[in-house]
Amino acid sequence: MAVTFTLNGQQRRYSGDPRTSLMDALRCDFRLTGTKDVCGEGFCGACLVHIDGVPKVSCLLPIGAVEGADVTTIEGVGDLGTLNPVQQAFEDFDVVQCGMCFPGMVMTLSHFLQDNPRPSRDEVKSALVGNICRCTGYERIIDAVMSLHNSAEGRK
Numbered sequence: 354m355a356v357t358f359t360l361n362g363q364q365r366r367y368s369g370d371p372r373t374s375l376m377d378a379l380r381c382d383f384r385l386t387g388t389k390d391v392c393g394e395g396f397c398g399a400c401l402v403h404i405d406g407v408p409k410v411s412c413l414l415p416i417g418a419v420e421g422a423d424v425t426t427i428e429g430v431g432d433l434g435t436l437n438p439v440q441q442a443f444e445d446f447d448v449v450q451c452g453m454c455f456p457g458m459v460m461t462l463s464h465f466l467q468d469n470p471r472p473s474r475d476e477v478k479s480a481l482v483g484n485i486c487r488c489t490g491y492e493r494i495i496d497a498v499m500s501l502h503n504s505a506e507g508r509k
């Protein structure tokens with residue numbers, strides 16, 4: 354049975370096994386390798402995508418579960434020509450080292466900042482509880498997120 358869903362704004366169809374994880378289908382079948390395969394067990398957040406606007410880990414989710422849904426991956430939130438604001442802040446603060454956590458963090462923070470455009474540092478820390486970074490250290494990541502709010506203040 355084929356699975357049809359919207360992927361980064363385009364109608365797509367998957368004809369393989371509907372029990373395949375969404376992460377594997379995205380990476381191997383749709384060639385969207387920005388979604389990272391790190392733990393494969395649902396605890397690191399590297400494979401986060403938005404499903405109907407809500408961040409979900411894609412490694413534990415069978416692709417059959419997204420029938421009719423709206424799926425957005427890191428490729429759908431920004432690109433090299435037009436970075437998402439979180440991506441731009443991460444670049445400005447030189448946050449990324451190996452980069453494996455980066456797409457998942459962008460997916461978490463993009464959603465979080467929609468509802469909380471002026472977060473405190475503690476709120477940003479709480480928002481990132483499901484995203485593990487082994488390289489950079491969270492202080493710089495949080496500095497980058499806080500800069501979005503500060504630069505918005507500066508423009509007023």
Ligand code: FES
Nearest residue numbers: 393395397398412
């Ligand atoms: S790869 Fe999915 S949560 Fe780690």
Ligand code: FES
Nearest residue numbers: 451454486487488
């Ligand atoms: S930059 Fe390497 S895990 Fe975060």
